[in-house]
Amino acid sequence: MIPHLTTALSGPLLDLERSILNAMPAIEHWLRGQWQEHAAPFYASVDLRNSGFKLAPVDTNLFPGGFNNLNPDFLPLCVQAAMAAIEKVCPEARGVLLVPENHTRNTFYLQNVAALTNILRLAGLNVRVGSLLPETTAARTIDLPNGQSIVLEPLRRKGNRLTVEGFDPCAVLLNNDLSAGVPEILKGLEQPVIPPLIAGWSTRRKSRHFTAYDQVAQAFAKLIGIDPWLINPYFATCGQINFKERRGEECLAAHVDEILKNVREKYREYGITEAPFAVVKADAGTYGMGVMMVRDASEVLELNRNQRKKMAVVKEGLEVHEVLVQEGVYTYESVDDAVAEPVIYMIDHFVVGGFYRVHTSRGKDENLNAPGMHFVPLAFETSCLTPDFTGSPDCPPNRFYAYSVVARLALVAAAIELEQYPTEPELAATVA
Template sequence: MSVPHLTTALRGPILELERRILEAMPTIEHWLRGKWQNYSIPFYCSVDLRNSGFKLAPVDTNLFPGGFNNLNPEFLPLCVQAMMAAVEKICPDAHSILLIPESHTRNIFYLQNVAVLRDIMRHAGMHVRIGSLMPEITSATTISLPDGNTLVLEPIQRTNNRLGVDNFDPCAVLLNNDLSSGIPDILKDLEQIVIPPLSAGWSTRRKSQHFFAYDSVAQEFAELIGIDPWLINPYFSSCGKIDFREKKGEECVAAAVDEILKDLQEKYAQYGVKEKPFVIVKADSGTYGMGIMTVKDSADVYKLNRKQRNKMTKIKEGLPVTRLLVQEGVYTFESINHAVAEPVIYMIDRYVVGGFYRVHTSRGADENLNAPGMHFVPLAFNTSCVLPNHTALPDAAVNRFYAYGVVARLALLAAALELERYLADISDPSLEALQS
């Protein structure tokens, strides 16, 4: 399959942005190499991007990616090489890893992701067992997957300060569980290294904290290659003490929407963008596309019906929403078979290992695509994100994917900065404000 159609590819500043990124490739790669030496890079990461034809920006960064099954299988060697580098860096003597997935067995697509992740680590030379946090898993349980593969879930055992499963004492514990509902006691104070760190889970992490870090990364990168940072960076704000059901905190949300829309109208006028600006309001933590709405006028915040209020009240595992990220809405003008699409880029350590398009046939270019009814198109990524062609047009597939890989790595760098700030100095006033 060819690269999805970008309806605005022949107009707007995105071509100029892609051209700048392409021309600055040696400078960019040198700059990133220096950054990777200064920070502890997240073990793995996925970044949701939106390409509006006049802007290319990340809108979400997940440190517990759950879609390895959606990657192009041809890029498995890239994944394996990156996994070798990631494991060697964190635990040079590692030969065995306990993989802890999310606590839901019914989502067969997610379990296929776990199987692919297990296979990548095995190819990288690891002994891998899968330990489940689910109380109903009391003995080794084999699950058959649609592709003919199988997955064996085993009950986790804790002996003193070490985790394992039956006759298996691993060097490290790899979480593919985002800890939305909190950090289980069984994971606390372990002798083994736990990757990602427990602080990367959604029980402590905030999206606003991430974009606060991304803001500084985008600013430095924009100065490096001479672009307007807005072209790669969405405006955002955050609000706490929210309860939509009780209509508490709405004033903060409406004020943030007004401010972002005002700033966007100025930018749209500057770049000759004819579309109407919009804002995305979403829970400040969590995944699975829950607790998200599109807003085009601050008055809409006060006009939510009961169903909409209930939708904005809870996220994954029924957790209450008390903090919101109010974020510039970035249009997606990419489409596959006339359905809107957005790229999702996957990284292991600092290496881009592939990606796929999230596609939704019943959603618009200004809506969240991470919703029931979405599907994934891995084979659109029929070329690597790391080999641009300087003789081709800036929006040729290889060059567009390279631009995606660059912006995704900026989000990865922001995640590294975010975790370091949080882990190193929780007393930082700006972070305290974000955490409160």
């Protein structure tokens, strides 16, 4: 399925899609070179926005939680990619302990855990699911709406190994983004922990990711001869904000003003008549929390109490003191008159599919990762890996291929980003 692109401003995007399609051999060669230099994260998902004149990533998640939303036809792709990923991090692996989020009441998330468990088992691994919840003191089975079930077991620490009853795994796979910090039980393990603990939000920052992405986008744009802005949102950071006490608002307003100014110049260059907007989001965290859209710098100086409260705390009660100011990218894709944005899933450096995040009550310039969104049954019909050289640049296989390329650029950025953390003692100390 591909949604309708509801805009007449498709010229620049068609040119971009055409450039990507024409440069496919050079792009794939360049990406192969990147994976020789950088180790791909075990898995990731990338949120893209397609404005009809720009196609850019707006978020990269290193603990993806929507494997249940992928097209079932692409299960073999997932299994093969998982085999490759496991061989790299732990060639001897026979058993993997999966550590999920603590969302035991979120059946949609638990269906993701079940789907991920199935992929790993089909990749030839014994898999058990260990819960970080202290109230999980015995194994319990949770039945899911789709007819599947998962068994959650209490985690046990034996020396420097993480186990569950009767199972000593070769590796620990996290599907928990560590927003609340790194639990003691996960520190100092002798087993490989994937992704590494530094990939969690207790350490990771979106600004570092987009700094790395900016470098990748510049190099890629030079490779295929395009304006890097077409695939790269402007951004800035403000590291001394306190929404509750109204400190740092002037810094935030100045960054918003600068971003909007730069976007206006680009809009004039491309003849775009839309009004620029910026997204202010917590520099650490996920689930669409701590996000607001602004169209003028004055808006961040005039936040009411409820708005400041919403921005001050994100998932797991984490207080927000660092924010990312990012160029807002419109989404002009829609499904059944509902606004949609593509989400691309990767295991190792392989694209394994994607789906559309759809929201019936949000607009083209709003955050779609919010209550009321839905995914199923909007899984991609093609795998993002097989462009149609005889088709138009915007036919489904070719648009999906463009999605896969930009998503893999974000994955390269994530690989570079993760390489930087262990070299900084103050960050490494947080997970020592």
